[in-house]
Amino acid sequence: MNGKLSLIFALPCLFGGQGAIAQKLTENVPYAEAGHERQILDIYTPEKAGDQNRPVMFWIHGGGWETGDKSDVGLKPKVLTERGFVFVSTNYRLLPDVEMDVLIRDVAKALGWVHRNISRYGGDPKRIFVGGHSAGAQLAALLCTDDRYLKDESVSFDVLRGCVPVDGDTYDIPKIIMTAEHRQALYGGKMYTFGHRQKFGNDPEKHVDYSAVTHVAKDKGIPPFLLLYFPGNPDTRAQAGALEAALNGAGIPVKTFGKQDSNHSRLNDDLGLPDDPATVEFYRFLDPLVGG
Secondary structure (H helix, E strand, C coil), X not given: XXXXXXXXXXXXXXXXXXXXXXXXXXXXXXXXXXXCCCCEEEEEEECCCCCCCEEEEEEECCCCCCCCCCCCCCCHHHHHHHCCCEEEEEXXXXXXXXXXXXXXXXXXXXXXXXXXXXXXXXXXXXXXXXXXXXXXXXXXXXXCCCCHHHHCCCCCHHHEEEEEEECCCCCCHHHHHHHHHHHHHHHCCCCCCCCHHHHCCCCHHHHHHCCHHHHCCCCCCCCCEEEEECCCCHHHHHHHHHHHHHHHHCCCCEEEEECCCCCHHHHHHCCCCCCCHHHHHHHHHHHHHHCC
């Protein structure tokens, strides 16, 4: 199976049902021919066979573009496959081994593979949602606003149903760089030698080009957005507001939701918990967009 491993595993039922929910995981699927060891993805589907044309959630992990793994998905595969989704989580090459442009193109290549192949796993290639946490939020927002990356993979925005960036702080990269450096100038403290300025190419034009806000425009087919953030972090709150304003200005449906009593990691980890406020908003966003 070209490096793929399929298995069935059981997850505890969190919703008061009996027994456990069986789920199929096809892991370490390569999305690039003769590719790097990190150019792989995992596909989660319900054990029940026969169902086709399921909506697809394509998820991008966080980790500051330097660390992280596709296995960092929490409850999302379980709860979304229960709601009729195919869930895909991708790895990608990391900084500093590759530059940001290569990293972004890895994620676009993974999404291109999903579009071409997900029907073999019961997914609908014309109903794809894109989401990600932290660094993955920046990547998700950029892929859903700057259509050049997906066009290079022969994927149109027409197949994207929605975008769910979770607690990103880099939708407007020049602003986050200026914010961090202004704080350092005022209050002192450590100035990172490999911070956002360096990660995004140490070039003002690249900083603008890698910012989702730069590419928001009318009539591009940009999908609806749900921006989840932790309001206790002024940076992610401000960045969600900046992207919301850009999307609103272009007439693109957008909802922002700040979850109190949380933090950067818990906001992502808790998605899927019963009665979690961000999860309620997550489902409220997805459900109307799933239809044919």
